[in-house]
Amino acid sequence: MDFPENIPSDTGRLEQIVSHFFPKALHIVLESRIPSMQSRSRTRERLSGLNVKKSDKWFNLVMGDRPAALEKLHSWHRNVLDSMIIDIILVHPISSDNLEDDHANSSSTTETVIERWVVQYENPLIMSPQNSDPSTRYQKVYKKSIILLRSLYAQTRLLPAYRVSRQLSSSLASSGYDMIYKVSSFSDIFSGAVTETMKEFRFAHVEVPPGHLCASVTYRSDLSDFNLGAHITLPPRIITDYVGSPATDPMRFFPSPGKSVEGTSFPVRAGRPPLTSSAAERPHSWSGGFHRPPGHYATPNQSFSPAHSHQFSPGSYDFNWSRTDGFGDSHQLSPPFSPSGSPSTPRYVSGSNSPRINVRPGTAPVTIPSSANLNRYVSSNFSEPSRNPLPPFSPRSTRRSPSSQDSLPGIALYKSSRSGDSPSGLMNNYPAQKLTKDSKYDSGRFSGLLSSSGSPRFGFSRSPSRLSSQDDLDDPDCSCPFDFDDVDESGLQYSQSLDRRKTSSSISQSLPIVRKSSQDAAVGVLVHMLKTAPPLRQDSSTYMASMSGVQREGSVSVSVSGTESEFSMARSTSDALEELRNYKQLKDLLLSKSKSVGGATRVH
Amino acid sequence: MNCEVCQLKELEVESFEIREVLRCILHTIVFHRALGLIRPKDIDLELFEITYVQCGEIEVEKKIDEKIEQYISWIEKHPNKKNQICVSFYEVKSKQPSWFTNKIERSYWEQWYINLNVLQPSKSPIGKSHHAKLVMDPGEASEERNSRRTQLEQSLQEVLFQIIKFVNEKKDHVPPINDGVIYCPFEITTPSSSDSTFGMDMIKRMLHSGHPSMLG
Numbered sequence: 085m086d087f088p089e090n091i092p093s094d095t096g097r098l099e100q101i102v103s104h105f106f107p108k109a110l111h112i113v114l115e116s117r118i119p120s121m122q123s124r125s126r127t128r129e130r131l132s133g134l135n136v137k138k139s140d141k142w143f144n145l146v147m148g149d150r151p152a153a154l155e156k157l158h159s160w161h162r163n164v165l166d167s168m169i170i171d172i173i174l175v176h177p178i179s180s181d182n183l184e185d186d187h188a189n190s191s192s193t194t195e196t197v198i199e200r201w202v203v204q205y206e207n208p209l210i211m212s213p214q215n216s217d218p219s220t221r222y223q224k225v226y227k228k229s230i231i232l233l234r235s236l237y238a239q240t241r242l243l244p245a246y247r248v249s250r251q252l253s254s255s256l257a258s259s260g261y262d263m264i265y266k267v268s269s270f271s272d273i274f275s276g277a278v279t280e281t282m283k284e285f286r287f288a289h290v291e292v293p294p295g296h297l298c299a300s301v302t303y304r305s306d307l308s309d310f311n312l313g314a315h316i317t318l319p320p321r322i323i324t325d326y327v328g329s330p331a332t333d334p335m336r337f338f339p340s341p342g343k344s345v346e347g348t349s350f351p352v353r354a355g356r357p358p359l360t361s362s363a364a365e366r367p368h369s370w371s372g373g374f375h376r377p378p379g380h381y382a383t384p385n386q387s388f389s390p391a392h393s394h395q396f397s398p399g400s401y402d403f404n405w406s407r408t409d410g411f412g413d414s415h416q417l418s419p420p421f422s423p424s425g426s427p428s429t430p431r432y433v434s435g436s437n438s439p440r441i442n443v444r445p446g447t448a449p450v451t452i453p454s455s456a457n458l459n460r461y462v463s464s465n466f467s468e469p470s471r472n473p474l475p476p477f478s479p480r481s482t483r484r485s486p487s488s489q490d491s492l493p494g495i496a497l498y499k500s501s502r503s504g505d506s507p508s509g510l511m512n513n514y515p516a517q518k519l520t521k522d523s524k525y526d527s528g529r530f531s532g533l534l535s536s537s538g539s540p541r542f543g544f545s546r547s548p549s550r551l552s553s554q555d556d557l558d559d560p561d562c563s564c565p566f567d568f569d570d571v572d573e574s575g576l577q578y579s580q581s582l583d584r585r586k587t588s589s590s591i592s593q594s595l596p597i598v599r600k601s602s603q604d605a606a607v608g609v610l611v612h613m614l615k616t617a618p619p620l621r622q623d624s625s626t627y628m629a630s631m632s633g634v635q636r637e638g639s640v641s642v643s644v645s646g647t648e649s650e651f652s653m654a655r656s657t658s659d660a661l662e663e664l665r666n667y668k669q670l671k672d673l674l675l676s677k678s679k680s681v682g683g684a685t686r687v688h
Numbered sequence: 689m690n691c692e693v694c695q696l697k698e699l700e701v702e703s704f705e706i707r708e709v710l711r712c713i714l715h716t717i718v719f720h721r722a723l724g725l726i727r728p729k730d731i732d733l734e735l736f737e738i739t740y741v742q743c744g745e746i747e748v749e750k751k752i753d754e755k756i757e758q759y760i761s762w763i764e765k766h767p768n769k770k771n772q773i774c775v776s777f778y779e780v781k782s783k784q785p786s787w788f789t790n791k792i793e794r795s796y797w798e799q800w801y802i803n804l805n806v807l808q809p810s811k812s813p814i815g816k817s818h819h820a821k822l823v824m825d826p827g828e829a830s831e832e833r834n835s836r837r838t839q840l841e842q843s844l845q846e847v848l849f850q851i852i853k854f855v856n857e858k859k860d861h862v863p864p865i866n867d868g869v870i871y872c873p874f875e876i877t878t879p880s881s882s883d884s885t886f887g888m889d890m891i892k893r894m895l896h897s898g899h900p901s902m903l904g
Contacts (some may be wrong), residue, residue, distance in 0.1 A: 141725060
């Protein structure tokens with residue numbers, strides 16, 4: 085066994101095990117609870133290739149460097165017979181109902197112990213006879229202590245306080261909440277009332293002759309009393325270019341830039357973009373991206389106040405950790421850190437039983453991908469829709485990238501809402517005249533595209549003119565790729581063929597690329613395409629539908645009346661095959677285009 | 689050395705939840721049996737508010753993902769069945785190589801049974817129009833879905849607690865850690881085409897371990 089330190093005697097090794105157990109346990113607990121230390125662990129994961137320090141190899145669990153404060157903390161714990169009691173304390177505002185003091189201001193906070201971890205080495209008064217072979221005894225003890233620490237590590241992730249600490253590490257500094265700790269060798273016993281709210285879990289002790297190592301945790305199982313979800317929020321963002329829901333108002337004329345848009349059922353909430361079911365159930369071609377640790381909470385400028393002395397008093401800590409823009413960060417986190425998060429809040433806004441996306445009328449929240457990745461996709465004179473499903477964007481895999489100037493306002497709004505930029509600058513890129521001109525054109529087309537099937541349809545008249553290049557499709561982290569180009573009549577055809585599909589599908593199949601001048605319809609097209617695009621899991625051969633008449637832009641004339649009847653047709657296999665054929669053609673076209681253009685999007 | 693067996697609480701999952709649930713459970717089990725030098729990785733589930741820990745070994749991840757895919761494809765062919773996935777940890781004991789055989793014997797020292805009941809999504813009743821269904825169902829269906837998901841989340845947490853408890857309580861049977869070995873060798877057994885054999889094996893094991901619940 086690879087023992088970190090070379091100590092000849094068995095007894096010496098056993099002592100080493102005990103003495104190193106305490107700081108390791110402390111490190112595990114604090115790293116999982118204290119927001120500032122969590123960021124260090126993200127760094128550790130990112131720098132996983134670096135050499136591991138000898139001290140970090142203890143118990144075969146690489147935790148990364150211990151913060152200096154932790155080292156000081158542990159230097160106090162010299163006597164292994166002293167218990168180590170780690171109190172995890174939640175600092176939270178006092179609710180106004182409880183205030184008895186009239187002079188108490190709104191900023192007063194109180195502290196509540198939400199967890200107490202106890203690690204101790206109990207030395208029995210009477211030594212039990214040692215039956216095991218001394219030479220292998222330390223190996224068995226070491227193995228068992230490794231297992232104990234593994235389970236302690238896993239347990240820290242399971243208890244409710246972990247979620248809270250993650251929320252705190254990503255939320256704003258002004259939330260009034262904080263999580264601090266206190267380490268001592270003795271502490272007050274919880275009152276009866278408090279004990280009732282707490283549960284206890286005792287880890288099985290490990291015999292380390294002459295005593296045994298014990299660990300236990302007493303924790304509050306229910307943290308909803310603290311109203312964390314309501315208070316720890318990301319900053320609200322005003323969406324000035326709100327896109328209406330296709331279900332509620334397909335004919336809606338979207339106002340020109342600067343006007344306020346009434347809220348519709350297309351919510352993209354900060355911190356928790358609504359997921360459609362298939363967005364998260366999507367095959368794991370991109371789900372791996374979510375397994376990256378949500379990495380970028382706080383800046384490295386955090387400092388603990390290193391004023392740890394033997395006697396800690398609650399509230400004496402003042403961790404100066406700055407929080408990054410929570411908005412952008414939140415989107416790298418999984419939904420638990422959403423502002424509306426009570427721990428049991430279901431993640432899906434429009435979940436469904438089927439693994440495919442179901443867009444229900446009237447509710448249809450659709451994740452519009454961040455335009456952060458729009459730059460990556462080349463626009464070309466696309467006239468045929470790509471059959472190759474584009475990598476599905478995920479609301480959580482958005483990137484904080486500088487706002488691009490080449491995205492639709494509809495898309496830009498989501499991006500800017502995430503990055504904090506005002507969308508108005510982006511809107512100015514689009515000439516108002518074009519909007520006026522095209523809207524009339526668009527609205528005429530809208531009527532022709534409404535199907536009689538009753539399922540929600542987006543009125544649209546825009547075609548995808550560009551789609552992502554193949555390279556970008558492979559990236560599991562990319563959001564919906566689209567760039568916006570001129571409207572094509574061929575795009576109408578394409579959209580209509582998509583519209584023919586009845587299968588509810590994942591959002592980010594083929595994304596329409598539309599001209600900047602018809603933002604409203606473009607977004608409509610986009611959303612519709614996202615809704616009706618085929619699911620990723622279907623075999624590609626089923627997409628061999630050849631889409632009729634999809635050609636290069638400017639060369640196709642589409643009859644609106646003809647499409648009306650098409651919508652009422654039942655979808656057939658041949659239709660699907662046709663569509664697939666068209667997709668493939670489109671994909672090839674885009675690939676060739678992307679090569680020629682070189683991956684740059686046009687800035688309008 | 690005795691073989692410790694742990695039967696995990698049964699979970700009702702829908703097909704799209706299988707991957708996440710299984711990844712979570714399998715990785716948690718293996719993490720507790722990866723006793724070599726590891727750099728743990730915290731993974732947040734997408735469908736649930738649960739974070740589990742991976743041991744960080746690529747081979748483990750690949751193996752688990754592979755087995756999950758196998759299981760999912762089996763499930764698609766055999767819907768609406770209760771079934772088990774078995775994780776068995778073993779020690780390799782090579783027999784005396786004779787000129788007959790060079791067989792390597794595996795001595796199982798721990799087995800975990802993950803019990804899943806895969807539900808199929810309810811189909812819309814024949815005869816109702818698509819539109820009508822949409823109008824009638826959304827509210828109730830989404831409520832039911834949410835409550836089912838919440839319940840599954842709680843059950844999954846209980847399963848993880850169960851794993852931690854078991855791992856804590858029984859440590860003596862774990863074989864010594866060999867130098868250079870990161871994780872205890874294991875195999876994952878999923879239901880396969882030879883269903884009957886698998887079923888009989890399961891029943892035998894269950895009888896030995898004395899859990900009548902699966903027989904009911």
